[in-house]
Amino acid sequence: MHFFSSNFKLGILGGGQLGKMLLYETRKWDIQTKVMDPSPEAPCKIACNEFVQGDLMDFDTVCAFGKDVDVLTIEIENVNVDALEKLEEDGITVYPSSHTLRTIQNKANQKLFYVDHSIPTSPFTRFAYTSEIADSISKGGLQLPFVWKSAQFGYDGQGVKIVRQLDDLKELPNVECIAERLIDFKNELAVIVARNAEGHIQTYPVVEMEFHPEANQVEYVICPARIDNQVAEKAREVALKVSKQMEHVGLLAVEMFQTQDDEILVNEVAPRPHNSGHYSIEGSYTNQFEQHIRAILGLPLGKTDSKVAGVMVNLVGAEGHTGHVIYQNMNEILKMEGVTPHVYGKKQTRPFRKMGHVTIVDKDMSKARAKAQEVKELIKVVSQ
Structure with missing residues (x-):
């Protein structure tokens, strides 16, 4: 064709x-x-x-x-x-197929898929309704604290809540959900796997993700992750196992926890380009968006190596601001070497809404990370 x-x-x-x-x-x-x-x-x-x-x-x-x-x-x-x-x-x-998407779309089904295919993941309990959780706690079937996740329609930190006490349940919608054990982890990692219909596969380097403590959104993505090579290889192997079992076509972003014992647990996956791969636009030989196109059209997969260390900073709407967006201090970050802003074109901002991202590239990872912090503190996404 x-x-x-x-x-x-x-x-x-x-x-x-x-x-x-x-x-x-x-x-x-x-x-x-x-x-x-x-x-x-x-x-x-x-x-x-x-x-x-x-x-x-x-x-x-x-x-x-x-x-x-x-x-x-x-x-x-x-x-x-x-x-x-x-x-x-x-x-x-x-692509991805309806079969793949049906498994991923419901987080309870997704977790059962990991169990059925011996893919390491955090222990969990499935509930038809959130209202069933209090009874399970009272009977000793579930212990606090845990992570509550809506089975469907969650995104960008929505539909996820750490439940530390019974009163926290009152704020949650009464929907199908899962309760996951709260994992004591060193790092949150991700690997993007590209796969075409013929089964040819490429993986991007393991990235490290730093999350906002309140919004449960990624604030920084760091590539390569600052972890031991053995841990990185283990993360890659787990991501490849998920890809093989799901038989997806296109991109599959596999988000994982690195535990205190350096075990790798799959958190969840996304069958599409992903926030954890945005750094690749400036940092990789083949960015994740081109790679997705290559994979779904059956074109040769591109080289996934990084040209240089990269850090991605998410630009989200500032707290207390809702309305027509204004990006403050854009000129200041444009003066900085190796800094590239991406504005998504959303005219209306609200607290924690993803409005853009900034990529920082440098041969020295420590310099890139420091510059990313400076960018985060400089640019403000506010309303008129």
């Missing part, structure tokens, strides 16, 4: 920042794109060949959209999987 400057059409479900960065690559190669998102102001709207406003969870809407493309992919997991399955039955190529 001819992809470049042809009638081939790539469909993308979701028009947020990940889709926007995928479109950098499709425009580079002149691949025709069609994007659907519920928002009329989606970041993808100005960069794709065709934009459709529509509900990603509506069966008929997703089916109608998908019938008009040659290959369909996603930039967000919250889409109608039954519609994807129907499109596959009708001969549309869908």
